[in-house]
Amino acid sequence: MLELVDIHKHFGPVRANDGVTMRVEAGTIHGLLGENGAGKSTLMKVLAGFLSADSGSVMLGGAPLEVSNPKESVAAGIGLLHQDPLLCLPFSVLENFTLGRPGGVRLEPAADRGELEELSGRFDFQFSPDVTARSLTVGERQQLEILRLLSLGVRVLILDEPTTAISASQRRLLFATLRKLADEGLTVIFVSHKLEEIEEICDHATVLRAGKVTGEVELPVPASDLVRLMFGKNIVLEERTDVALGEPVVELRDVTAAERLVTLQDISFTARAGEVIGLAGLAGSGQQTLLRVCAGLRHPDGGTIRLHGKDVTSAGYNRHLEVGVHWLPADRLGEGLVEGLSITEHYALAGDTRQGFVVDWDGARTEADEKISRFSVKGTTESTPESLSGGNQQRLLLAMMPDHIELLLMEHPTRGLDIESAEWVWHQLLERRNDGTAIVFSSADLDELRRYADRIFVFFAGKVLRELVAADTDTEELGYLIGGKDRE
Numbered sequence: 001m002l003e004l005v006d007i008h009k010h011f012g013p014v015r016a017n018d019g020v021t022m023r024v025e026a027g028t029i030h031g032l033l034g035e036n037g038a039g040k041s042t043l044m045k046v047l048a049g050f051l052s053a054d055s056g057s058v059m060l061g062g063a064p065l066e067v068s069n070p071k072e073s074v075a076a077g078i079g080l081l082h083q084d085p086l087l088c089l090p091f092s093v094l095e096n097f098t099l100g101r102p103g104g105v106r107l108e109p110a111a112d113r114g115e116l117e118e119l120s121g122r123f124d125f126q127f128s129p130d131v132t133a134r135s136l137t138v139g140e141r142q143q144l145e146i147l148r149l150l151s152l153g154v155r156v157l158i159l160d161e162p163t164t165a166i167s168a169s170q171r172r173l174l175f176a177t178l179r180k181l182a183d184e185g186l187t188v189i190f191v192s193h194k195l196e197e198i199e200e201i202c203d204h205a206t207v208l209r210a211g212k213v214t215g216e217v218e219l220p221v222p223a224s225d226l227v228r229l230m231f232g233k234n235i236v237l238e239e240r241t242d243v244a245l246g247e248p249v250v251e252l253r254d255v256t257a258a259e260r261l262v263t264l265q266d267i268s269f270t271a272r273a274g275e276v277i278g279l280a281g282l283a284g285s286g287q288q289t290l291l292r293v294c295a296g297l298r299h300p301d302g303g304t305i306r307l308h309g310k311d312v313t314s315a316g317y318n319r320h321l322e323v324g325v326h327w328l329p330a331d332r333l334g335e336g337l338v339e340g341l342s343i344t345e346h347y348a349l350a351g352d353t354r355q356g357f358v359v360d361w362d363g364a365r366t367e368a369d370e371k372i373s374r375f376s377v378k379g380t381t382e383s384t385p386e387s388l389s390g391g392n393q394q395r396l397l398l399a400m401m402p403d404h405i406e407l408l409l410m411e412h413p414t415r416g417l418d419i420e421s422a423e424w425v426w427h428q429l430l431e432r433r434n435d436g437t438a439i440v441f442s443s444a445d446l447d448e449l450r451r452y453a454d455r456i457f458v459f460f461a462g463k464v465l466r467e468l469v470a471a472d473t474d475t476e477e478l479g480y481l482i483g484g485k486d487r488e
Contacts, residue, residue: 007056016042018211031198031205035418036391038208048080049073079154085141094129139170193418246273249438255303271438278453279442285459287442295327296320324406337385371399391421410441
């Protein structure tokens, strides 16, 4: 039995957890549901020793639990699997598996290898002990981190938005693993904003909104009940409208590009003004490489790229920016924003507030304040990106986009966002489309692809397996094609 009692955690004026009380039964999968910024991750970091609560208590098995760091939390039997698994990427799978062992480094590779292979076989995980963690997919890194925590004796496993960046097959394997762990008596806390996942995997759920508990439910319940608990209202999805397409914006002809894990092969397509093109496929199938080639971040090895009829095949990223191309990466902190810099400093870097080496700080602060208000970013001009939730980081990236964009390239634009935030993001994007911007985006969310794209290109092993009209396909057909075969 795990109990969190009256947990308070403030960050300045922001009440991330405001008197949260939550009870989790042993041997169950307990969902923690809430919109972006509701306080879910903060609460779990308090439980796992990454943060200290301002007040409140934690009880485990009826006894008070006091931990001041993650090591003490793991020793007490509580482990947190982060959205981005905390692995040492240059180390091998086996070396990562043995990290964190009590008593320091243990030079028993044969015994460690045997334990890793035994645990891997128990859950049908398949990876070589000797490859580097860098070569693993996000889903495989999650699997490795789960095994590491289990080997350390964890009995309460916390998963923070675990399906954000994994494939459908890895998601199925993850859910089967969690059910097996719960059946064996472990306690699983599944943190998510996705209603369908909470309903599919969880026995009970606690719902947070603005740092407070708004409801405790035993599943299943109607999805509308969960939506009201999350947002305090029903969410009505906006109907997508068609627009007249304009002239070609970007044209690719026989583009090839070889990278470490995938080779783009003879990619040709045209995106017109006002058109939305979706890229579907398993991770590593070529979508990311194509987007980076179109953004000028990577030169193609062959073929041609034209923007409004002008050859930009060999042009760099800065030239693409000058002609109206904008890149919105999936890695918001790693590529889109700069950790440690305030929102004001971001506008000083990217805005029009510099005159040579002199920065107009008042102008940058005014622009930041205006965009924070306009895009409803839950932060201040002095907030840093890492202090914002994933949804607010995405709002900040949208707020920093230039006024005029000819071609908008995006990688997973709503990854990790709740339904209301995702709807808000696409409202902003479709406003751009209405003004003539051509949009090309990749997504692992098949419903998102079908709903917002005009055409969908399905990638498999570096090739376009099929081009589809979004309105004429369904999720089942997309799922089969992503796996490399037609619907049976």
